Amino acid sequence: MSIRARPEAVSEAATHRLSLLLRCLKTLEAERATTTSSRELAERFGLNSAQIRKDLAQFGDFGIRGVGYRVGELRDRLRTVLGLDRTHRLVIVGAGNLGVALADSRNFNGDTFKVVALFDVDGRKIGGKSRTGIPIRDATDLPRIARESEAEIGILAVPVEAAPEAAARLIEAGIQAILNFAPIALGPMPPAVVKNVDLTLFLESLSFQLAGRG
Amino acid sequence: MSIRARPEAVSEAATHRLSLLLRCLKTLEAERATTTSSRELAERFGLNSAQIRKDLAQFGDFGIRGVGYRVGELRDRLRTVLGLDRTHRLVIVGAGNLGVALADSRNFNGDTFKVVALFDVDGRKIGGKSRTGIPIRDATDLPRIARESEAEIGILAVPVEAAPEAAARLIEAGIQAILNFAPIALGPMPPAVVKNVDLTLFLESLSFQLAGRG
DNA sequence: TGCTGTGAAACCGTTCACAGCT
DNA sequence: AGCTGTGAACGGTTTCACAGCA
Numbered sequence: 138m139s140i141r142a143r144p145e146a147v148s149e150a151a152t153h154r155l156s157l158l159l160r161c162l163k164t165l166e167a168e169r170a171t172t173t174s175s176r177e178l179a180e181r182f183g184l185n186s187a188q189i190r191k192d193l194a195q196f197g198d199f200g201i202r203g204v205g206y207r208v209g210e211l212r213d214r215l216r217t218v219l220g221l222d223r224t225h226r227l228v229i230v231g232a233g234n235l236g237v238a239l240a241d242s243r244n245f246n247g248d249t250f251k252v253v254a255l256f257d258v259d260g261r262k263i264g265g266k267s268r269t270g271i272p273i274r275d276a277t278d279l280p281r282i283a284r285e286s287e288a289e290i291g292i293l294a295v296p297v298e299a300a301p302e303a304a305a306r307l308i309e310a311g312i313q314a315i316l317n318f319a320p321i322a323l324g325p326m327p328p329a330v331v332k333n334v335d336l337t338l339f340l341e342s343l344s345f346q347l348a349g350r351g
Numbered sequence: 352m353s354i355r356a357r358p359e360a361v362s363e364a365a366t367h368r369l370s371l372l373l374r375c376l377k378t379l380e381a382e383r384a385t386t387t388s389s390r391e392l393a394e395r396f397g398l399n400s401a402q403i404r405k406d407l408a409q410f411g412d413f414g415i416r417g418v419g420y421r422v423g424e425l426r427d428r429l430r431t432v433l434g435l436d437r438t439h440r441l442v443i444v445g446a447g448n449l450g451v452a453l454a455d456s457r458n459f460n461g462d463t464f465k466v467v468a469l470f471d472v473d474g475r476k477i478g479g480k481s482r483t484g485i486p487i488r489d490a491t492d493l494p495r496i497a498r499e500s501e502a503e504i505g506i507l508a509v510p511v512e513a514a515p516e517a518a519a520r521l522i523e524a525g526i527q528a529i530l531n532f533a534p535i536a537l538g539p540m541p542p543a544v545v546k547n548v549d550l551t552l553f554l555e556s557l558s559f560q561l562a563g564r565g
Numbered sequence: 566t567g568c569t570g571t572g573a574a575a576c577c578g579t580t581c582a583c584a585g586c587t
Numbered sequence: 588a589g590c591t592g593t594g595a596a597c598g599g600t601t602t603c604a605c606a607g608c609a
Contacts, residue, residue: 143563147559148599148600149556150600150601151600152555152556152559153552153556155559156551156552156555156556156559157536157552160534174567174568174569175568175569176568183536183538185601185602187601187602187603187604188600188601188602190569190570190571191570191571191600191601191602193569193570194569194570194571198569198570199569200568200569200570201568201569201608201609202567202568202569202570202607202608202609203566203567203568203569203608203609204567204568204569204609205567205568205569206569218559218562219555219558219559219562220558220559220561220562221555221558225554225558225561233452234448234451234452234455234456234482235449235452235453235456237448237452238447238448238449238451238452239449239550241448242448242449242550243510244534244550244551244554245550245554249558250554268448289561290554290557290558290561296457313561313564314557314558314560314561316553316554316557320374320458322371324397330557330560330561332553332556332557334548334550334553336453336456336458336459336548337370337458338367338370338371339530339546339548340439340458340459340464340504340530341366341370341433341435342363342366342367342370342546343504343528343530343544343546344433344434344435344439344463344504344528345361345366345369345370345432345433345434346528346544347434347439347503347504347527347528347544348431348432348433348434349357350527362577362578364578364579365578388589388590388591389590389591390590399579399580401579401580401581401582402578402579402580404590404591404592404593405578405579405580405592405593407591407592408591408592408593412591412592413591414590414591414592415586415587415590415591416585416586416587416589416590416591416592417586417587417588417589417590417591418587418589418590418591419589419590419591420591
């Protein structure tokens with residue numbers, strides 16, 4: 138029922154579980170369910186019921202003892218907790234295959250996330266548009282455009298050599314969070330939050346697991 | 352000096368650190384360094400020296416007390432441990448923006464990983480090629496082609512609705528490991544290893560961190 | 566009754582600190 | 588002397604088990 142002050146530290150694993158939980162709730166809602174319980178959620182989606190309760194308890198008392206959770210209400214609370222109750226504008230640096238793929242992706246273009254522009258240094262690309270119509274702008278205009286469009290999140294989809302400098306530019310442009318796809322571990326760059334998504338690492342991790350077999 | 356039997360369980364975090372460590376060694380090698388130590392590695396690359404030693408100790412005694420590690424030797428050992436001392440062939444299901452971007456990516460096309468084909472159900476794409484020349488084949492031919500080319504790893508770059516069935520097809524085709532980019536948590540699908548890379552989750556995680564500020 | 570919310574217990578990964586080897 | 592390899596201490600996260608409330 139009641140909300141709690143946000144704890145100073147929440148583990149990344151817990152954050153991911155909350156995102157996943159929100160998705161589960163959307164599924165239940167699509168089925169017109171009005172009420173659920175940590176046990177039902179756990180059984181249907183392969184989770185742990187105690188963990189669901191603990192994860193939620195960090196942010197408030199959202200359930201009703203003896204009953205469970207109201208689906209619509211819990212979904213709203215989770216959206217608020219995760220900051221998904223408003224629109225986040227994105228800029229993508231690097232209009233190569235990956236940058237354009239992300240810009241046109243369904244998942245990056247809903248109500249909560251919106252790509253405002255792609256940026257590149259290649260004069261042949263500048264002035265063009267992605268398939269879904271995201272404009273490709275000159276990377277030197279990034280600071281101005283990022284501020285004007287009030288973009289908060291920057292995606293790095295440039296080659297590894299260009300990544301550190303591009304990251305520095307995003308910071309200058311007032312970007313608050315960076316999702317880095319270049320295979321280099323960017324350290325924290327205050328005041329922005331950095332998340333590295335190293336696709337090579339995932340592949341090598343699979344290779345490692347394959348190596349542990351006949 | 353000596354190698355050890357592979358432990359039954361290695362944490363994912365440790366695996367990622369070993370991949371990163373291998374990258375650091377490549378850097379040192381490019382600088383013609385022949386010897387290094389856990390302390391040097393830790394200081395130069397922002398790691399923890401005890402953790403480096405612990406991570407390595409799971410697989411053998413690779414160092415020399417009082418001296419450190421020989422760069423070339425340690426790199427070779429790590430490559431073996433991670434299974435990167437041979438070529439892994441990949442198939443990519445879904446020749447949309449993301450699939451093609453991955454197929455053409457530098458990081459997915461070196462000596463250790465090689466994309467053999469893209470697969471799609473769209474007749475207009477079938478028979479074509481990606482920019483770097485990866486052929487786009489009919490998804491119904493996946494089992495045959497995957498076996499003929501001895502592909503071990505399958506990448507799922509299809510829309511979320513198509514992901515579960517496409518995953519099942521990869522298993523039928525004898526694929527040993529799946530890297531899933533669709534925003535759905537695929538459970539384990541024995542005998543294959545599954546790794547979910549949910550880009551939406553990363554974005555939502557950043558959103559959450561942004562929500563914890565003024 | 567049956568669920569949540571939560572202390573306590575178990576577990577796992579990281580860090581410390583040093584014995585032992587070169 | 589100096590580094591590795593490792594048992595022991597620590598801290599954080601997950602799981603358990605139940606008190607307390609609808």
